[in-house]
Amino acid sequence: xxxxxxxxxxxxxxxxxxxxxxxxxxxxxxxxxxxxxxxxxxxxxxxxxxxxxxxxxxxxxxxxxxxxxxxxxxxxxxxxxxxxxxxxxxxxxxxxxxxxxxxxxxxxxxxxxxxxxxxxxxxxxxxxxxxxxxxxxxxxxxxxxxxxxxxxxxxxxxxxxxxx
Amino acid sequence: xxxxxxxxxxxxxxxxxxxxxxxxxxxxxxxxxxxxxxxxxxxxxxxxxxxxxxxxxxxxxxxxxxxxxxxxxxxxxxxxxxxxxxxxxxxxxxxxxxxxxxxxxxxxxxxxxxxxxxxxxxxxxxxxxxxxxxxxxxxxxxxxxxxxxxxxxxxxxxxxxxxxxxxxxxxxxxxxxxxxxxxxxxxxxxxxxxxxxxxxxxxxxxxxxxxxxxxxxxxxxxxxxxxxxxxxxxxxxxxxxxxxxxxxxxxxxxxxxxxxxxxxxxxxxxxxxxxxxxxxxxxxxxxxxxxxxxxxxxxxxxxxxxxxxxxxxxxxxxxxxxxxxxxxxxxxxxxxxxxxxxxxxxxxxxxxxxxxxxxxxxxxxxxxxxxxxxxxxxxxxxxxxxxxxxxxxxxxxxxxxxxxxxxxxxxxxxxxxxxx
Numbered sequence: 001x002x003x004x005x006x007x008x009x010x011x012x013x014x015x016x017x018x019x020x021x022x023x024x025x026x027x028x029x030x031x032x033x034x035x036x037x038x039x040x041x042x043x044x045x046x047x048x049x050x051x052x053x054x055x056x057x058x059x060x061x062x063x064x065x066x067x068x069x070x071x072x073x074x075x076x077x078x079x080x081x082x083x084x085x086x087x088x089x090x091x092x093x094x095x096x097x098x099x100x101x102x103x104x105x106x107x108x109x110x111x112x113x114x115x116x117x118x119x120x121x122x123x124x125x126x127x128x129x130x131x132x133x134x135x136x137x138x139x140x141x142x143x144x145x146x147x148x149x150x151x152x153x154x155x156x157x158x159x160x161x162x163x164x
Numbered sequence: 165x166x167x168x169x170x171x172x173x174x175x176x177x178x179x180x181x182x183x184x185x186x187x188x189x190x191x192x193x194x195x196x197x198x199x200x201x202x203x204x205x206x207x208x209x210x211x212x213x214x215x216x217x218x219x220x221x222x223x224x225x226x227x228x229x230x231x232x233x234x235x236x237x238x239x240x241x242x243x244x245x246x247x248x249x250x251x252x253x254x255x256x257x258x259x260x261x262x263x264x265x266x267x268x269x270x271x272x273x274x275x276x277x278x279x280x281x282x283x284x285x286x287x288x289x290x291x292x293x294x295x296x297x298x299x300x301x302x303x304x305x306x307x308x309x310x311x312x313x314x315x316x317x318x319x320x321x322x323x324x325x326x327x328x329x330x331x332x333x334x335x336x337x338x339x340x341x342x343x344x345x346x347x348x349x350x351x352x353x354x355x356x357x358x359x360x361x362x363x364x365x366x367x368x369x370x371x372x373x374x375x376x377x378x379x380x381x382x383x384x385x386x387x388x389x390x391x392x393x394x395x396x397x398x399x400x401x402x403x404x405x406x407x408x409x410x411x412x413x414x415x416x417x418x419x420x421x422x423x424x425x426x427x428x429x430x431x432x433x434x435x436x437x438x439x440x441x442x443x444x445x446x447x448x449x450x451x452x453x454x455x456x457x458x459x460x461x462x463x464x465x466x467x468x469x470x471x472x473x474x475x476x477x478x479x480x481x482x483x484x485x486x487x488x489x490x491x492x493x494x495x496x497x498x499x500x501x502x503x504x505x506x507x508x509x510x511x512x513x514x515x516x517x518x519x520x521x522x523x524x525x526x527x528x529x530x531x532x533x534x535x536x537x538x539x540x541x542x543x544x545x546x547x548x549x550x551x552x553x554x555x556x557x558x559x560x561x562x563x564x565x566x567x568x569x570x571x572x573x574x575x576x577x578x579x580x581x582x583x584x
Contacts, residue, residue, distance in 0.1 A: 003185065004529040008522075013581070039521055039537040040545065040552050066551055068521035069581060132521065 006122035007129070008069065015073035015116075020080045025062040029147035034139035036131050041067030043075055043136050047143040049087070049151060056087045056148065061140060070120070070129050075136030077116045087144060093117070094137050101130045167478040172470065173561050175201040187531030190566040195349055195377060195510040195557030196535050197399045200463075204402055207462035211455045219454055220428060220445075234454050237461025238444070244464040245394070245411060246385035252417065254410040254444040255457050259376040260299040262395030262410035263343070265423040265447060266372055267303040270341070272421040274311050279419035281340075281370070286312035289338045291369075293318040293326055293355075294547045295348045298540045300374045304343060313340065320547050324351040324500035331363055339369040346378040346389075350541045350555065351500025352483075352508040354378070361390035370416070376400055377508060380559070381479060382472030386411055398456065403463035407456035410447070417443035424449040467560075475560045479509045482558045482567060486511055489571040496574065499553055509558040512539070515574060518581045520554040526577040527554075532570055 024031075028046035035042045043065040050059040061079045065072050078097075082090040096113040097120070105125035109118040123133045173179050176199045183189050191199060211233060217226035219234045235250075242250035256262045273282035284290075290304050294317055308315045316334055319327045326344075335342065342364040347354050361371040372393040375384055380401035386394055393416070398407040412420075422429055422440055426449035431439040440446045467475065484504035490496055495516030501507040515523055524536035535555045538545045545552060556570055 004526065007525070008580070016581070040542060041521075068519035070521070072519075126525070129521070129525070 003122075003125075007126060009119040009122065011077075011116055011119045012069065012073040015076040016069035019065075019072055019076040021062060021076065021083060022064070023062060024064050025060055028060070028062070029150055030143045032139050032143045032146065034135060034142065036067070036071070036135050038128075038131065039068070041065075041071045041132060041135060043067070043071065043139050045075075045136065045139040045143045047140065047147045049144075049147050052086070056151070058082050058085055058087060058090055058144075063136065063139075065136065067135065068129075068132055070123055070132040071135045074117075074120060074133045075139075077119070078136050078140060081115050081117060082140070087148070090144070091141070094141055097137055098134065100124060101134055167470070167474045167560065169478065169561065169563055173563075175203065175466075176561050177202060177205070179561060183531050183533075184529055187529075190530075190532040190562075190569050192556040192558065192562065192566060192570060193533045193535050194380075194559035194562075195400065195555065197405070198380060198402050198559055199561065200404070201402055201466050203466045204404065204459050204462045208404060208455050208459045211458045216455070218451055230454060233458045233461075234452070237457045240461045240464050241409060242411075244382075244384070244468065245379065245409075246387050247411065249414060251442070251444055252386075252411055252414050254412070254417070254447045255452055256395075256408040256410050256447075257406060257453070258399070258408035259374060259395040259397040260303075260408075262393075262397075262408050263299055263372065263374065264303045265410055266393050266395075266412075266420075267307045268423045269420040271307055271310050272423070273419075276421055278421050281368075282419060282421075284311040284313045284340055287338060288313040288340045289316050289336070290314070291316050291318070291334050291339055291342045291364075293344045294320045295324075295326065295351060295353065295355075295541065295544045296343070296345055297349050297374060297376070298542070300343055300345060300372075301543065304341075314338075318344070320351075320544060322548065324348070324353050324548070326353075326355055328356070328360075331360070335360075335363050335367050335369065337367055339364065339367050341370045341372060343372040343374070345374040345376075346383070346394075347375075347381075347508040347510075348500065348541075348544075349377050349510055350512045350539050350544055350553065352510045352512075353500050354383075354506055354508060358388070358390045365390070377510065380467075381476055381508065382467060383476075392416055398460040398463065401460075401463055402466055403460035404453075404456040406453045407460045409460075414443065417446070420447075422446055422449070426450040428452075470560065478560060479558055480504055482562055482564070483507065483509050483511065485564055486556065486558065486567045486570070489567055490574070493571065493574055493578070495578065499548055499550070510555055511557070512553040512555040514550050514553050515578060518577050520552045522581055523554045523574065523577045526580060527570065527573040530569065530573045530576075532566070532573050534570070 028048045031046045033044045045063045048060040100109045215229040217230040219231040239250045370392045373391040375396045379396040394411040399405040429449040499512045520536035
């Protein structure tokens with residue numbers, strides 16, 4: 001049970017039971033849907049960007065997620081952490097989170113970068129669950145890349161909506 | 165004649181080990197892959213230590229022994245599924261390859277000069293069911309895409325049974341093949357294959373049965389089933405991985421063009437054309453999984469010695485106990501038939517408010533191995549309105565205590581994740 005509780009930290013269970021920033025919202029610059037084909041978990045993510053001090057900032061990250069506690073809590077923690085942040089900082093956090101997930105439980109996560117997401121350190125000991133924790137982050141990264149591209153290509157219209 | 169489970173368990177070395185820091189293993193994932201008895205493991209070792217050689221082409225004593233062992237396994241398997249003609253038994257990698265073999269052979273018959281009843285054209289139909297494993301869906305989607313044939317399917321009702329009311333509409337003179345599972349890997353439902361096969365044959369269609377989940381329990385008599393093709397896999401029936409079987413009626417195997425080309429499947433090769441070996445070798449290109457075939461032969465010997473009726477009676481008793489224990493858990497929904505009668509030993513369920521991955525993770529922490537997800541049956545889960553399920557599957561070595569541990573673990577998962 002001890003090892004299990006190292007994965008299911010209380011903070012993860014709280015986010016699972018009461019997810020933050022859930023629901024798909026307007027406006028948005030890109031929307032993607034990612035699926036974990038091994039279990040069928042899915043997440044749809046929308047990203048809205050704005051400019052602040054000359055750099056792109058995440059005005060909103062909204063989502064709809066179906067899945068296990070780890071995938072649901074991970075996307076909730078992520079949204080809470082990155083909404084309002086510059087894209088570059090959120091990308092740095094996502095790289096750090098990926099590193100943590102690949103660490104097989106050995107990494108000392110950088111709490112200044114990851115905040116509450118350090119609670120997922122225990123998940124990295126369970127190879128089958130790493131994809132659950134990464135599902136939301138990977139979808140967000142994809143949506144953000146598309147949103148940045150869409151901005152470079154001109155103003156958004158409904159026809160730009162990217163879906164997988 | 166009841167099964168001496170304590171004695172059976174001694175045959176399976178892995179059941180002695182502990183997991184997750186000292187917990188005894190309760191292996192309830194045999195529909196995924198079964199564990200292997202010492203008799204099978206020893207057959208593999210003995211083959212490699214004493215008889216290893218390539219088959220049918222080595223002109224030395226070891227080659228003779230290896231060939232005899234491989235072909236001997238074919239005979240044992242033929243007997244196990246109720247045929248006296250072992251040339252109707254084709255070795256494959258697994259049931260997926262067995263089904264693909266048929267699909268690609270039909271495709272090759274269509275594009276080449278195949279026998280009339282194997283050729284598909286636009287307007288022809290292939291009928292499957294919504295409860296199939298992906299391995300009995302995707303090959304037919306691919307074949308339809310290649311040939312222009314249309315894919316249709318039986319729906320599954322909320323009780324986990326095929327909706328046969330539409331059989332008259334689905335199976336018509338346009339139907340060329342009906343492919344369905346004998347026993348669902350998710351629901352445990354045993355389908356009325358003979359009844360459907362009779363209708364399909366009356367319409368001039370061929371029938372393929374995915375028997376991956378029924379053959380391990382000794383539920384196969386190809387003579388009375390009424391199918392034209394039956395596929396199954398060794399690793400779910402105490403045998404090794406990497407070996408499966410396609411059984412088909414001899415005259416069909418003769419008519420069918422090859423699937424994989426290569427060594428050993430030929431009669432004569434010229435630079436611009438070849439003729440082929442008679443079945444089953446026509447479908448066994450390249451060096452086959454020889455030791456694994458021998459291991460599968462040892463597995464059917466083992467199951468035969470234990471006694472299949474005793475195995476089935478034991479499983480039936482376990483399923484009845486499990487269904488009763490699970491029915492007591494609030495918020496638990498069993499997918500598929502709620503009673504043990506006429507049902508196999510795969511039991512899938514959902515638990516209100518707790519995702520199957522989380523249920524299985526908590527069970528794993530207690531040493532209980534189950535499967536969570538869509539079990540390679542995504543359309544079935546969609547039809548039942550669930551995203552995923554947890555599956556416990558029982559086999560000859562499982563016990564009432566393990567079933568009780570499962571029920572207790574599920575209760576704990578409810579508390580752990582349901583709390584606020």
